[in-house]
Amino acid sequence: xxxxxxxxxxxxxxxxxxxxxxxxxxxxxxxxxxxxxxxxxxxxxxxxxxxxxxxxxxxxxxxxxxxxxxxxxxxxxxxxxxxxxxxxxxxxxxxxxxxxxxxxxxxxxxxxxxxxxxxxxxxxxxxxxxxxxxxxxxxxxxxxxxxxxxxxxxxxxxxxxxxxxxxxxxxxxxxxxxxxxxxxxxxxxxxxxxxxxxxxxxxxxxxxxxxxxxxxxxxxxxxxxxxxxxxxxxxxxxxxxxxxxxxxxxxxxxxxxxxxxxxxxxxxxxxxxxxxxxxxxxxxxxxxxxxxxxxxxxxxxxxxxxxxxxxxxxxxxxxxxxxxxxxxxxxxxxxxxxxxxxxxxxxxxxxxxxxx
Numbered sequence: 001x002x003x004x005x006x007x008x009x010x011x012x013x014x015x016x017x018x019x020x021x022x023x024x025x026x027x028x029x030x031x032x033x034x035x036x037x038x039x040x041x042x043x044x045x046x047x048x049x050x051x052x053x054x055x056x057x058x059x060x061x062x063x064x065x066x067x068x069x070x071x072x073x074x075x076x077x078x079x080x081x082x083x084x085x086x087x088x089x090x091x092x093x094x095x096x097x098x099x100x101x102x103x104x105x106x107x108x109x110x111x112x113x114x115x116x117x118x119x120x121x122x123x124x125x126x127x128x129x130x131x132x133x134x135x136x137x138x139x140x141x142x143x144x145x146x147x148x149x150x151x152x153x154x155x156x157x158x159x160x161x162x163x164x165x166x167x168x169x170x171x172x173x174x175x176x177x178x179x180x181x182x183x184x185x186x187x188x189x190x191x192x193x194x195x196x197x198x199x200x201x202x203x204x205x206x207x208x209x210x211x212x213x214x215x216x217x218x219x220x221x222x223x224x225x226x227x228x229x230x231x232x233x234x235x236x237x238x239x240x241x242x243x244x245x246x247x248x249x250x251x252x253x254x255x256x257x258x259x260x261x262x263x264x265x266x267x268x269x270x271x272x273x274x275x276x277x278x279x280x281x282x283x284x285x286x287x288x289x290x291x292x293x294x295x296x297x298x299x300x301x302x303x304x305x306x307x308x309x310x311x312x313x314x315x316x317x318x319x320x321x322x323x324x325x326x327x328x329x330x331x332x333x334x335x336x337x338x339x340x341x342x343x344x345x346x347x348x349x350x351x352x353x354x355x356x
Contacts, residue, residue: 005156005203005355007315008034012149014050014140017081018072020065024133027153035127038155042205042355044122044313046150046328048223049110049139051119055126063132072117072136079112087111103142110139111222121221121331122311124205127155152313152326154203156355162199163352166211167191168345175340181208181333188333192312192325192350199352202316202323207351208333209309216339217346219310223330 010026023043027034035041045051053068061067085108087093090101125133140147167188171177181188192206210217310333314323335346 005154006031006034006038007152007154007203007317009150009152009317012135012137012151013146014137014149015146017137017139017141018069018076019137019140020068021135021137022065022132023135023151023153024131034153034155035129038127039157040124040155040159041127041133042122042124042154042156042311042313043133043135044152044154044326045135046121046152046326046331047137048221048328048330049107049114050135050137050149051114051121052123052133052135053119054123057118058134063134065132065134068134068136072113072138075113075117076109079109079116081109082106083109085109105139105142105147107139107142113138115220115222118307120307120310121327122205122313124311150328152315152317154313154315154355156203158356159205160354160356161351162201162204162354163195165195165350167348167350169335169348170345171337171341173340173344175338177340178334178336181335183332189325195352196314196323196325199354200323201314201352201354202321204314204323204352204354206312206314206325207309207353208312209349209351211347211349214341214346217335217337217341219307219348220334220336221310221327221331222334223332 008027008030010023010030012021012023012026014021024035043052058068061071082088085106087108088106090096090104090106093101093104096104119136119138135149135151137147137149140149169179169181169186169188171179179186184190196204196206208219210219312325312327312333315326316323317326318324335348337346
């Protein structure tokens with residue numbers, strides 16, 4: 001077996017809006033012996049509406065593409081397409097140019113399904129003979145145009161932990177909060193990239209994990225876009241902020257009184273609307289905190305499959321010998337909390353791994 005890791009980047013063309021593509025077949029076409037040469041492979045998606053499920057999860061579904069279709073379909077029923085999402089009303093998307101509004105896909109449902117179903121941007125698989133590895137696309141067609149997708153696969157035989165550090169993430173005073181870890185004001189990306197350079201990692205992985213003592217919080221990788229949650233959830237619930245203020249006591253007694261759709265959506269950017277509402281109304285944060293805890297407890301732990309860890313791939317694909325974190329244009333690691341931490345901050349354990 002060769003000692004050096006090897007990398008293949010593929011261009012994929014989905015055949016339908018929801019498509020399950022066997023990437024392992026494509027890898028073998030590029031290099032027939034790839035999975036025989038290496039013990040493990042890292043699969044990386046560059047997209048926020050297409051990714052991979054963990055190997056253990058696919059094994060439970062017997063690596064059956066029909067089962068994956070059915071599983072994803074259950075979330076599509078919760079988040080149906082063309083449901084008049086504000087995210088999909090391009091005239092409201094102030095961050096887009098006129099040209100971008102003409103081609104931007106209407107895919108709010110796909111973002112929500114990605115987050116809710118537990119799809120990941122980066123997964124590590126043990127290479128097993130003839131076992132398929134599926135790239136799951138939730139938004140493969142925009143109108144009549146098939147979209148082009150990219151995925152990178154790195155095969156390797158050994159991984160070595162180069163360093164482990166703990167980072168503090170400052171949170172706001174609000175019980176519900178979400179932080180874009182790629183935000184320059186947070187400074188995490190710069191720290192990670194500098195550490196990669198210092199450690200001399202050219203191909204490897206960064207794992208970001210919440211310590212066991214961190215509760216009521218989770219991690220995901222997706223597009224950090226607020227319009228979807230700020231407006232679409234309001235319309236789904238017919239003014240959910242007013243509902244929280246008026247029905248708070250009932251929510252504490254009976255969290256199931258909250259419409260199910262609210263629980264599904266609310267783990268993301270609605271946090272900013274809630275925080276602004278608390279500030280504007282001068283409400284008791286202790287009351288709001290109790291409401292919020294009930295509001296989120298069930299979906300956070302059981303429905304949304306919010307992750308306790310995420311992974312990022314390091315590669316020297318652009319400049320040989322110079323490793324960098326590879327992510328898609330719109331991908332950001334996001335830390336979400338639904339209860340305030342005691343010291344106003346969260347901690348994340350970061351592990352730097354080198355592939356040999």
